[in-house]
Structure formats: structure tokens, C-alpha cells
Amino acid sequence: xxxxxxxxxxxxxxxxxxxxxxxxxxxxxxxxxxxxxxxxxxxxxxxxxxxxxxxxxxxxxxxxxxxxxxxxxxxxxxxxxxxxxxxxxxxxxxxxxxxxxxxxxxxxxxxxxxxxxxxxxxxxxxxxxxxxxxxxxxxxxxxxxxxxxxxxxxxxxxxxxxxxxxx
Amino acid sequence: xxxxxxxxxxxxxxxxxxxxxxxxxxxxxxxxxxxxxxxxxxxxxxxxxxxxxxxxxxxxxxxxxxxxxxxxxxxxxxxxxxxxxxxxxxxxxxxxxxxxxxxxxxxxxxxxxxxxxxxxxxxxxxxxxxxxxxxxxxxxxxxxxxxxxxxxxxxxxxxxxxxxxxxxxxxxxxxxxxxxxxxxxxxxxxxxxxxxxxxxxxxxxxxxxxxxxxxxxxxxxxxxxxxxxxxxxxxxxxxxxxxxxxxxxxxxxxxxxxxxxxxxxxxxxxxxxxxxxxxxxxxxxxxxxxxxxxxxxxxxxxxxxxxxxxxxxxxxxxxxxxxxxxxxxxxxxxxxxxxxxxxxxxxxxxxxxxxxxxxxxxxxxxxxxxxxxxxxxxxxxxxxxxxxxxxxxxxxxxxxxxxxxxxxxxxxxx
Numbered sequence: 001x002x003x004x005x006x007x008x009x010x011x012x013x014x015x016x017x018x019x020x021x022x023x024x025x026x027x028x029x030x031x032x033x034x035x036x037x038x039x040x041x042x043x044x045x046x047x048x049x050x051x052x053x054x055x056x057x058x059x060x061x062x063x064x065x066x067x068x069x070x071x072x073x074x075x076x077x078x079x080x081x082x083x084x085x086x087x088x089x090x091x092x093x094x095x096x097x098x099x100x101x102x103x104x105x106x107x108x109x110x111x112x113x114x115x116x117x118x119x120x121x122x123x124x125x126x127x128x129x130x131x132x133x134x135x136x137x138x139x140x141x142x143x144x145x146x147x148x149x150x151x152x153x154x155x156x157x158x159x160x161x162x163x164x165x166x167x
Numbered sequence: 168x169x170x171x172x173x174x175x176x177x178x179x180x181x182x183x184x185x186x187x188x189x190x191x192x193x194x195x196x197x198x199x200x201x202x203x204x205x206x207x208x209x210x211x212x213x214x215x216x217x218x219x220x221x222x223x224x225x226x227x228x229x230x231x232x233x234x235x236x237x238x239x240x241x242x243x244x245x246x247x248x249x250x251x252x253x254x255x256x257x258x259x260x261x262x263x264x265x266x267x268x269x270x271x272x273x274x275x276x277x278x279x280x281x282x283x284x285x286x287x288x289x290x291x292x293x294x295x296x297x298x299x300x301x302x303x304x305x306x307x308x309x310x311x312x313x314x315x316x317x318x319x320x321x322x323x324x325x326x327x328x329x330x331x332x333x334x335x336x337x338x339x340x341x342x343x344x345x346x347x348x349x350x351x352x353x354x355x356x357x358x359x360x361x362x363x364x365x366x367x368x369x370x371x372x373x374x375x376x377x378x379x380x381x382x383x384x385x386x387x388x389x390x391x392x393x394x395x396x397x398x399x400x401x402x403x404x405x406x407x408x409x410x411x412x413x414x415x416x417x418x419x420x421x422x423x424x425x426x427x428x429x430x431x432x433x434x435x436x437x438x439x440x441x442x443x444x445x446x447x448x449x450x451x452x453x454x455x456x457x458x459x460x461x462x463x464x465x466x467x468x469x470x471x472x473x474x475x476x477x478x479x480x481x482x483x484x485x486x487x488x489x490x491x492x493x494x495x496x497x498x499x500x501x502x503x504x505x506x507x508x509x510x511x512x513x514x515x516x517x518x519x520x521x522x523x524x525x526x527x528x529x530x531x532x533x534x535x536x537x538x539x540x541x542x543x544x545x546x547x548x549x550x551x552x553x554x555x556x557x558x559x560x561x562x563x564x565x566x567x568x569x570x571x572x573x574x575x576x577x578x579x580x581x
Contacts, residue, residue, distance in 0.1 A: 024512045025275055054418070055405045056517065057548075059528050059541040073541075075515055075528070079402060079418045086515065107405030110551035118239070133232035133580055143240055144539075150244050 001049060003028040006085065009049070014040055029086040037072075037089045038099040044076060044085065045104050052076035052085060055101075058111035060119040062146045069093040070121050074101065074108075091121060100126040118144040197225055200562070204233045208311045208566040211576030215553070217565060224557045224565060229550045234580040242540040246506025247273050247347060248483075250540070255341040257542065258578040260303050261521060263296035263332075265578075266345035268518035271426065272527035273347045275516045276509055277481050281427075284472035285349040287465045290428040291362070292335070292344065294458040294465075298369075299328050300521035300573070301451045301458075305376060308448070308570040312389050317379045324372050331361055348482035349475030359466065366459055366466075373455050380448075390445040394556045394568045397442060404552040407545050408523030409450040410572055414442035420519035432464045444571045451573075454521075481507045506535025515543075522546060522573045546572060546579035 001009070007021035010030055017036025022029045032040050044052040056075040063069055068090035075086050091098050100123035101108045112123045113132040120142035123129060131138060141148055203214040212233035218226040238257065242250050254269045255262035267289060274281065281289070306321030329339045335358055336344040336351060344351050354362075380386045396406070401414040411418055419436045421429040437453035439446030476482050483502060484495035509531040517526035523545030530539040549572035557568050 025278065025514050027514055029513065053402050055403075056515070056524070057526060057528060057541065057543040059539075061530050061539045073528070079416060079423075082423055084515070086513075105405065106400065106403040106555070107548060107551055110548065111405075114547070131232075133235040135232070143237060148240075150240060 001081070001083065003083070006050070006083065010040070010043075013043060027084065027086060029088055031088045031090070034089045034091055034098055037087070038101065038104075041074070041087065041101050041104055044087070051078045051081050054079050055105035055107045055111070056084070058101075058108060058115055060115045060121055060144070062119060062144065064146045066090075067092065070096060070119060072098050072115065072121060076105075096120060097122045097124055099124050100129075102126055118142060120145065202565065204230075208570075210307065210569065210574050211579075213550075213569065213574065213576055213579070215565065215569075217562065219562060222562050224560055224562060227554050227557050227565065229553050231547070231550060232580050234576045236581065238581045239540055239542060242537055244536065246503070246535045247509065247537065248503060248506065250537075251345070251347075252341065252343045255343055256577060257544065257581060258520070258522065258525075258546070258575045259340055260575050261296050261300040262340055262342045263292050263344060264300070264518070264520040264525065266343060267293050268516070268520060268525040269527055270345045270347050271518055272514065272516035272529055275514045276512070276529055276531060277347070277478075277507070279348050279476050279478055279481060281349055281476055282473045283428075284353075284469060285474045285476070286427045287469040288350050288354065288474060289345065290432070291462050291465045291469075292350075293427070294461045295328055295331070295362075297521040298455055298458050299325055301455055302328075304451060304521075304570075304573045305448070308567070309380065309386070311566045311570045312386060314379060314383060314386060317376055320372070320376055320379070324369065327365060327368075331358065331365070334358055334361075346475065346483055348478060349473070352486075353474050362462070362466070366463055370456065370459060373452060377452060387445070389564070389567055390448055391443060392441070393444045393560060393564050394571060395441060395443045396552065396556050400552075400555065401442065404555065405548045406523065406552060407548070408519065408521065408573075409447050409454065410523060410545075410549055412436065412450050413439035413447035415439055420517055420524060424517075426518070428465055428468070429461070431468060432461045434461050444567055447571050508534060509537075517543065520545065522575070522578070523549065525578075542578075542581055544578045544581060546574045546576070547581075549574065550579060 003023055007028060007030060011018045014036055017033045019031040019033060044050045054077040056077050059073040061071040063071060070091045071088055072091060073086060073088050077084050089098060098121060100112055112126055113129060115121055116129055117131045117133055130136060198219045200217045200219055202217055203209040204212040214230040216228040216230060217224055238253055241253060251266055251269060254265040257265045302321040302325045306318040309317035332342060333339050336342050396414055398414040398416050401411050402416055415438050417436060417438055422436055434457045437450045439450055479498055484498050488495040489499045511531055511533045513530040515526055515528045517524045525545060526543035528541040529537050532538045553568065557565055
């Protein structure tokens with residue numbers, strides 16, 4: 001099945017939740033609405049023509065100017081059919097939560113925890129949603145958000161005699 | 168009963184042995200043991216909280232992040248070229264493969280075709296790096312299990328290749344030899360000569376390593392039937408590389424999505440049957456032979472030609488020209504200070520490193536810096552399966568199990 005056919009098939013099956021499909025540099029990226037994410041993922045995993053049995057990575061992108069600020073990105077691969085798909089969904093900052101896919105791909109556990117740790121997106125029904133790379137008691141926020149300063153926040157930032165630029 | 172704790176169980180003495188009736192009732196409970204982060208066998212700063220019942224692992228919780236340096240955040244502040252040395256520090260045992268995976272990802276983003284000779288050079292060096300990686304793995308894994316001799320033999324031969332790298336790019340570990348669109352410099356005749364000597368020298372040495380282990384009862388006892396993972400689970404967990412192929416899943420990006428010169432070489436992908444530590448060991452040893460085969464074929468097929476794609480807006484000019492030609496100097500200066508203008512878009516590009524699938528997901532909004540760069544690190548994803556794979560095994564097997572992933576914390580924590 002070509003990437004175009006794959007995208008069409010998804011669009012037919014999920015007319016209401018389908019936002020867009022983009023094919024660029026040989027990668028297919030499909031955006032769906034947040035409420036259909038789990039359903040679409042289940043379909044991708046179970047449908048014999050799709051057969052995406054392998055989870056490649058879970059990532060997230062921060063778009064601070066957009067209304068729905070965060071983008072959660074899943075990438076799947078089919079070992080038997082040799083095709084890839086990137087599944088994306090948007091979550092707003094005020095309600096920063098998406099459905100967890102740990103019940104479909106076990107590997108999503110650590111990958112989603114990393115997204116939570118780095119970008120602060122929570123996952124509903126995740127079995128163990130804790131910080132993973134940063135310490136459990138880290139309270140400075142989520143470092144990969146665009147409003148988090150590159151040098152991090154440290155003791156120096158509490159020095160009131162330093163102006164903004166020197167910090 | 169006074170003991171409300173659910174983890175507490177009371178064992179009565181077996182009535183079949185009346186002599187034990189004189190003993191008081193034994194109470195047993197699970198023991199929580201912190202292993203690491205300072206532990207010589209955890210391959211870096213890895214901490215695992217082990218819940219034990221006797222010597223059996225009931226549950227293990229990896230605690231990662233002791234080596235977290237925020238590489239993904241750093242990437243957002245540098246140009247594409249500036250990130251290459253950072254990739255050396257991910258998997259610091261096998262820097263070449265990280266460079267390779269990253270450069271391939273950027274080339275996919277920029278839609279650059281690398282010249283033939285550069286592809287062969289890249290494949291040769293990548294396979295040499297795979298050999299180094301597997302030697303390092305074999306040595307340390309055997310050392311963890313208690314066979315010290317193998318370690319010395321592996322490191323003796325690894326040293327030859329390290330010196331070879333030194334001659335190639337001036338560094339042993341943090342190499343940064345790959346460039347976007349090609350490689351930094353060509354092989355010299357002396358390098359090719361040394362490589363050919365090594366190809367003849369090495370295969371009998373692999374047999375030597377194997378002799379140490381294949382008939383060693385301790386090695387067999389500690390690897391056969393340990394940390395078994397079924398093919399279905401291995402796929403579901405997203406394992407890759409020899410860890411996945413040990414369970415018999417035929418997934419190797421060099422074959423599935425051939426890149427560089429791999430499509431022009433003949434080699435086989437060894438597959439395991441049982442999915443245990445021994446199979447993963449066997450696969451890595453077989454891959455040593457396959458790597459030798461690939462390097463040999465590349466050396467034969469390689470023709471003279473350019474080693475860098477000629478896309479002046481993206482790729483670097485030859486170093487010699489930078490010193491003598493004004494335009495080249497300006498080109499180099501602009502590329503390093505401002506970077507090149509990447510088109511808006513996003514790509515994912517995976518490369519079969521010796522640990523597994525090392526991938527880069529790059530989002531660009533135009534301009535010289537990546538908007539978001541995500542590293543798919545095989546070590547990190549393998550640690551996700553650690554709890555599943557270690558349940559029910561002995562505490563001493565914990566070391567074997569993270570050994571079998573070939574884990575490097577620099578890559579795991581990023």
C-alpha cells in the first residue's frame with residue numbers, strides 16, 4: 001500500500017477525527033483530533049492492511065503561538081509491511097492531556113514518560129506517569145518548552161542585583 | 168493478624184519435615200535493594216531499584232537521568248553543523264555511528280545526495296565502528312559475568328582500530344568525522360593498507376574470543392535461558408538491533424531501508440531463536456564476521472571520486488580551498504556562523520547502529536537551527552523492557568540483562 005492509499009484509507013475510516021495528511025520527503029504525517037487518537041492508533045495496530053506493530057518513538061513539539069500549543073508525535077513502523085507513519089495530535093496548554101497508547105504498544109510507557117518529563121504533556125491511563133530523566137522533585141518546569149530558558153533556571157536567577165541580561 | 172502489609176507473607180514450616188517443627192515460624196518479606204548509580208557493572212550511572220524475594224527479582228524500576236545533559240535543548244540553539252560534535256557524546260563508545268545517523272537525518276531534511284565514494288567511506292567506517300562496538304560489548308559483558316580474559320583480548324584488537332581512527336580523524340572516541348553531505352577527509356593509502364591488514368588479522372581473533380566462551384560452563388549457564396523475551400513482546404516494546412533480532416524478528420534497517428552502500432553489498436542478518444542472552448551474544452559475534460565481509464566488499468567496489476556533495480549552500484568546501492580561496496573561506500565562515508537555510512518541514516530518519524535503531528526526528532521551521540530535534544536512543548527504549556525481562560531471574564542476572572542491551576548511559580539519558 002502506498003503512502004497515499006494509506007492516508008486515504010485512514011481518512012475514509014475516520015472522517016470526523018481526521019485533520020490532515022502531509023507527505024514530505026517520503027514521510028507520511030497524519031494529524032488527528034485528540035479524542036480520536038486512541039481509536040486511530042488501535043486501528044493502525046490491528047488492521048491487517050496497516051499492521052503497525054512497531055513503535056519507533058514518541059515525541060512532542062511546542063508551538064507557543066498556536067491556539068492548541070503542543071503537538072504529540074507518534075511514529076510507527078510495520079515490520080512485515082515495511083511502511084512508516086507519523087501520527088500527530090494537538091493538545092492545548094490549558095488541558096494538556098492526551099490518551100496513552102501503552103495498552104497498544106508496551107514500549108510507549110517510557111517514551112510517553114519522557115514526553116511528560118520534557119514537555120509536561122500528561123497521558124490519560126498511563127500506568128506510571130512520573131518524571132524519568134529529571135529528578136522526581138524537580139519543580140522548575142518542563143525544559144523542552146520554548147519558554148524555558150536555554151541555560152535553565154538556577155541559583156543565579158535568584159540574585160536580585162543582577163538584571164535580566166546578566167542572569 | 169498484626170501484619171497488614173500486603174507484601175508480607177508468612178511461611179509455615181513444612182510438616183513433612185518434623186525436625187523443623189522446633190523452629191519458630193519464619194516470616195519473609197520482599198527486600199528493596201538499590202543498585203547503582205555508583206556500581207561498576209551498570210555501565211555508567213544507572214540506578215535500578217530491585218524488589219527481591221530471596222534472590223529472585225520481583226520487580227525492577229530503572230531510575231534514569233543521572234547523565235542527562237539536555238542535548239535536545241542544546242540542539243535548538245546551534246546550527247545543524249554545530250550539533251555534530253554533540254552527537255559524539257551521546258553514545259561515546261561508538262561516536263561514528265551517531266555522527267552518521269545525524270548527518271543522514273539532516274541530508275534527508277535538505278534532500279542532498281551524497282557522492283558514491285563518500286557513501287562507501289561512510290559504510291566502511293560505520294562497519295568498523297560496529298566492530299569496535301561489539302568488541303567493547305563482548306569484553307565488558309564477559310567481564311560482568313566473570314570471564315576476564317575475553318576482555319583483554321577484545322580490547323587488544325579494539326586498540327588497533329582505535330589507532331586507525333586516530334590516524335583517520337585525529338581522535339579515538341569523539342571523532343566527528345562525518346559531515347553533512349559527505350565526510351571530512353578521504354582515506355590515505357596507509358589507512359587502506361592498515362585496514363586490509365586488519366581484515367586478514369581479525370577473523371581468526373573472533374574465533375579466539377569464541378573459544379573462551381562457547382565451552383565455558385559458567386558463561387553458558389549465565390546466558391542460556393536468561394532474560395528471554397518473545398518476538399511479540401520485543402516488537403511491542405520497540406526493541407531494536409541485536410536485542411530484537413535475538414528473538415528472531417527480521418528487522419535490520421540496513422536491509423529494510425537500505426542506505427549508503429549497504430544495498431550494493433552482500434551480507435546476511437543473523438537471527439536468534441530463543442530470545443535469550445546467549446542468542447543476542449551469538450548474533451553480535453556473527454555480525455562481526457558480516458561487518459568484515461561488508462568492509463571487504465566496499466574496499467573492492469570503491470572508486471575514486473569526490474567525498475563531499477557539491478551543494479555550496481549546505482556543504483562545507485574542501486579544507487585546502489578554505490586556506491587558499493577567498494570564496495571558500497566566506498562559504499565556510501557563513502556556514503559555521505549562520506548555518507544553512509533549511510526548508511520548513513519535518514523528517515524522521517533511522518539508522519541501524521550497532522545497539523539498535525538510532526533515529527533523529529527533526530522539525531524545521533526554516534532558518535539555520537532545528538526547531539525541535541528528538542533523538543530516538545535505543546538504550547533508552549531498551550531500558551523500558553528491563554522490568555519485563557528481568558522478572559523472576561536472580562539478582563546476579565540483573566547485570567547480565569542490562570549488559571545484553573549494550574547500554575551506554577550517555578545515549579540513554581542524553
